[in-house]
Amino acid sequence: MDNRPIGVLDSGMGGLTAVRELLRVLPHEDIVYFGDTGRVPYGTRSAEIVTHYALQDINFLLGRQVKMVIAACGTVTTTLPDSLVRRFQFPYTGVLSPTVEAALAASRSRKIGVIATATTIRTGAYERELKKRDPEAEVISAACPLFVPLVENGFVERDNKVTRLVAEQYLAPLKEAGVDTLILGCTHYPVIAPLIGDVMGGKVALIDSGRAAADHARRLLAEENLLTDRKTAGKCSYFVSDAPEDFARNASIFLGEGFCGEVARIEITNYPDTI
Amino acid sequence: MDNRPIGVLDSGMGGLTAVRELLRVLPHEDIVYFGDTGRVPYGTRSAEIVTHYALQDINFLLGRQVKMVIAACGTVTTTLPDSLVRRFQFPYTGVLSPTVEAALAASRSRKIGVIATATTIRTGAYERELKKRDPEAEVISAACPLFVPLVENGFVERDNKVTRLVAEQYLAPLKEAGVDTLILGCTHYPVIAPLIGDVMGGKVALIDSGRAAADHARRLLAEENLLTDRKTAGKCSYFVSDAPEDFARNASIFLGEGFCGEVARIEITNYPDTI
Numbered sequence: 114m115d116n117r118p119i120g121v122l123d124s125g126m127g128g129l130t131a132v133r134e135l136l137r138v139l140p141h142e143d144i145v146y147f148g149d150t151g152r153v154p155y156g157t158r159s160a161e162i163v164t165h166y167a168l169q170d171i172n173f174l175l176g177r178q179v180k181m182v183i184a185a186c187g188t189v190t191t192t193l194p195d196s197l198v199r200r201f202q203f204p205y206t207g208v209l210s211p212t213v214e215a216a217l218a219a220s221r222s223r224k225i226g227v228i229a230t231a232t233t234i235r236t237g238a239y240e241r242e243l244k245k246r247d248p249e250a251e252v253i254s255a256a257c258p259l260f261v262p263l264v265e266n267g268f269v270e271r272d273n274k275v276t277r278l279v280a281e282q283y284l285a286p287l288k289e290a291g292v293d294t295l296i297l298g299c300t301h302y303p304v305i306a307p308l309i310g311d312v313m314g315g316k317v318a319l320i321d322s323g324r325a326a327a328d329h330a331r332r333l334l335a336e337e338n339l340l341t342d343r344k345t346a347g348k349c350s351y352f353v354s355d356a357p358e359d360f361a362r363n364a365s366i367f368l369g370e371g372f373c374g375e376v377a378r379i380e381i382t383n384y385p386d387t388i
Numbered sequence: 389m390d391n392r393p394i395g396v397l398d399s400g401m402g403g404l405t406a407v408r409e410l411l412r413v414l415p416h417e418d419i420v421y422f423g424d425t426g427r428v429p430y431g432t433r434s435a436e437i438v439t440h441y442a443l444q445d446i447n448f449l450l451g452r453q454v455k456m457v458i459a460a461c462g463t464v465t466t467t468l469p470d471s472l473v474r475r476f477q478f479p480y481t482g483v484l485s486p487t488v489e490a491a492l493a494a495s496r497s498r499k500i501g502v503i504a505t506a507t508t509i510r511t512g513a514y515e516r517e518l519k520k521r522d523p524e525a526e527v528i529s530a531a532c533p534l535f536v537p538l539v540e541n542g543f544v545e546r547d548n549k550v551t552r553l554v555a556e557q558y559l560a561p562l563k564e565a566g567v568d569t570l571i572l573g574c575t576h577y578p579v580i581a582p583l584i585g586d587v588m589g590g591k592v593a594l595i596d597s598g599r600a601a602a603d604h605a606r607r608l609l610a611e612e613n614l615l616t617d618r619k620t621a622g623k624c625s626y627f628v629s630d631a632p633e634d635f636a637r638n639a640s641i642f643l644g645e646g647f648c649g650e651v652a653r654i655e656i657t658n659y660p661d662t663i
Contacts, residue, residue, distance in 0.1 A: 157630065259550075262537040275534075275553050282550075355432065 115339040118143035118350075119330065120179030122170040125153035126265070126360060127300030128185030129367035131208070131323035132349065135183075136368075138327050139340075143347045145177045149381060151354030155188040156232035163192040168386040173352070173379065180339055181205065183326055185300055187229065191238040200388060204333050208322040211329035212296055213242045217250070219318040220294040224251045226287040226317075228309075229298030231256040239298050253290040257283045257299075264301040267366060271307040280305070280312045287313070294318045304367060349374040354381040390614040393418035393625075394605065395454030397445040400428035401540070401635065402575030403460030404642035406483070406598035407624065410458075413602050414615075418622045420452045424656060426629030430463040431507035438467040443661040448627070448654065455614055456480065458601055460575055462504065466513040475663060479608050483597040486604035487571055488517045492525070494593040495569040499526045501562040501592075503584075504573030506531040514573050528565040532558045532574075539576040542641060546582040555580070555587045562588070569593045579642060624649040629656040 119135065121128055125148050132146055147170050149155070155163050167189045171182055181204035184190050190207025198205060216225050227239040234256040243250045259279050263269070268276045287295065295317050297303055303321040310319055334340045341347070353360045357376040364372045394410065396403055400423050407421055422445050424430070430438050442464045449457055456479035459465050465482025473480060491500050502514040509531040518525045534554050538544070543551045562570065570592050572578055578596040585594055609615045616622070628635045632651040639647045 258541050259537055259543070262534055266533050268534070275550055275557075278550050278553065 114342045115180045116143075116341045116343060117178050117180040118145045118347075120174030120177065120182045121146045121185050122149070122167070122174060122182065122189065123147075123185045123300060124149050124155040124188060126150065126363055126367060127261075128323075129364060130300050130303040130321070131183060131185035131326050133368050134321070134324040134327035135330065136349075138331050139334075139347070141341050141343045141345065141347050143341075144349045145174060145179055146349065146351045147173055147381075148351070148353045148360065150356075150360060151381065155186060156230055160192050163188055164194070164197070165386045167193055168388055169381050169384040171388065172384040172386070173381060175203070176384070177350075179203075181330065181334065183330055184208065185323060185326060187233050187298060187300065187322070191233070191236055197388070204337060204339070206326055206329050206333065208300075208326045209238060209242055211325035212298070212320055212322040213239065213246060215325040215328070216243065216294050216296050216320045217247055219320060220250075222291070222293040223247065223249050224253070224290060224292045224294075226290070226292035226295040227252060227254045227298050228257045228283065228287070228295065228302065229254075230261065231258050233298055239296060253287050253292055255283055255287055257302075260305065261299065261301045264304045264366065265363065269304050269366060271311065273308065276305060276308055277312065280309060284309070284312050292317060294320060296320045297322060351376040352379050353377075354379065389617045390455045391418075391616045391618060392453050392455040393420045393622075395449030395452065395457045396421045396460050397424070397442070397449060397457065397464065398422075398460045398575060399424050399430040399463060401425065401638055401642060402536075403598075404639060405575050405578040405596070406458060406460035406601050408643050409596070409599040409602035410605065411622075411624075413606050414609075414622070416616050416618045416620065416622050418616075419624045420449060420454055421624065421626045422448055422656075423626070423628045423635065425635060426656065430461060431505055435467050438463055439469070439472070440661045442468055443663060444656050444659040446663065447659040447661070448656060450478070451659070452625075454478075456605065456609065458605055459483065460598060460601060462508050462573060462575065462597070466508070466511055472663070479612060479614070481601055481604050481608065483575075483601045484513060484517055486600035487573070487595055487597040488514065488521060490600040490603070491518065491569050491571050491595045492522055494595060495525075497566070497568040498522065498524050499528070499565060499567045499569075501565070501567035501570040502527060502529045502573050503532045503558065503562070503570065503577065504529075505536065506533050508573055514571060528562055528567055530558055530562055532577075535580065536574065536576045539579045539641065540638065544579050544641060546586065548583065551580060551583055552587065555584055559584070559587050567592060569595060571595045572597060626651040627654050628652075629654065
């Protein structure tokens with residue numbers, strides 16, 4: 114039993130979709146979220162810089178006494194070297210491995226689609242990981258660069274005409290290929306999952322990386338006997354590296370109307386980048 | 389007479405719309421462009437940081453022996469303090485003042501619309517400058533945050549359904565208000581000017597800040613006898629602070645198919661931030 118909070122880091126606000134899933138599967142846990150809104154996006158930066166940023170983010174969370182760290186950010190997940198992650202003295206998970214596992218468990222036809230930002234698709238990380246675990250899998254990838262700005266600007270309703278039109282264009286090759294499972298490989302995408310589901314058709318399983326990471330975290334904490342024994346609702350604290358007002362204003366897009374919790378700004382560059 | 393190049397700076401690629409206009413009005417001049425693609429966007433950063441960045445950008449251009457500096461970036465234009473600009477020992481122009489002048493010259497009804505990024509609209513800079521020069525002017529502003537990602541992702545054709553739908557939504561209040569002049573207060577917007585014109589209707593004058601700045605630069609250089617005497621086409625050199633490949637790939641969106649010229653990466657943080 115361990116009543117310390119779970120730490121979640123992301124390059125910005127998208128990781129809040131993982132928080133939403135944590136609130137659902139582990140409602141009694143406290144959560145400390147760090148969104149690096151002052152240095153977003155990570156996806157366009159070099160591996161060296163991303164590693165430097167991620168270690169500062171992790172050190173901030175460890176300073177808040179978290180019992181585990183979830184990197185809700187796809188770029189951090191795929192950039193931190195294995196040799197470094199193996200040295201972590203605390204439970205840690207990214208989004209890649211749990212998401213790929215969930216996709217392979219859901220797919221019958223072994224035709225799996227991946228949608229993500231242009232940067233993530235270019236790394237080929239999802240495709241590589243899927244094929245490593247199942248060499249028979251056929252992977253069809255598509256970059257959907259407009260989904261992030263559409264979500265951040267609130268074009269998120271299931272019947273939003275603009276987002277629907279963009280989604281039909283981006284998803285056409287995946288529909289044509291006949292995938293039966295679609296990985297939402299960017300933290301923002303679960304916000305428009307209902308619309309994506311409508312475009313893909315009801316038979317396609319949508320795999321939400323935030324949900325997969327939250328499920329994985331629950332299993333990990335249970336196995337190591339680190340779940341809280343509290344029976345009351347957990348508390349969430351949010352920290353950002355840019356204006357907290359912007360974060361609070363937009364958080365409801367990701368967390369729903371139920372967003373509450375303190376948002377504070379911290380100086381992330383003051384944290385060490387060694388573990 | 390002065391055969392040195394004209395320097396243009398921007399936080400990223402949008403300033404290329406000003407380059408396009410310079411090529412049109414001053415075809416014999418050499419141009420050195422710096423796009424701070426590694427630190428884009430400027431709009432969300434503090435005034436202190438933007439000033440620090442802009443001075444580094446200017447020092448880079450001065451190091452390339454430019455005869456004048458055009459800040460094609462709206463954020464730089466509205467952030468650099470007047471007291472600092474007055475100390476510049478070289479001809480300098482931002483985009484705000486020439487654009488406002490052009491808008492007031494074009495408007496008959498004195499009802500002027502301004503569209504720009506959310507950050508620029510929030511500063512109120514265009515509205516303030518318009519009212520300072522014409523207290524009778526009625527200014528209607530609208531943030532169009534999706535235009536930049538739409539342009540950067542190539543959704544720029546005049547009949548693009550997505551961009552048209554977004555434009556109709558954003559521009560509705562300006563149409564209702566009956567503006568006769570519309571300031572395109574973001575460097576990206578001229579790329580979709582034909583589409584914006586279709587939505588606004590043919591009687592509304594569109595004011596392109598890049599064009600206004602280029603016209604102003606031509607007058608300034610002519611007045612100070614600094615125009616080149618060459619009769620051959622000028623050369624363009626492009627410098628960026630992130631991957632040059634991305635820049636070269638997307639430059640044609642802003643410059644048209646005619647894009648040519650060397651693109652090189654520089655380490656902008658090595659340049660001093662004092663003038």
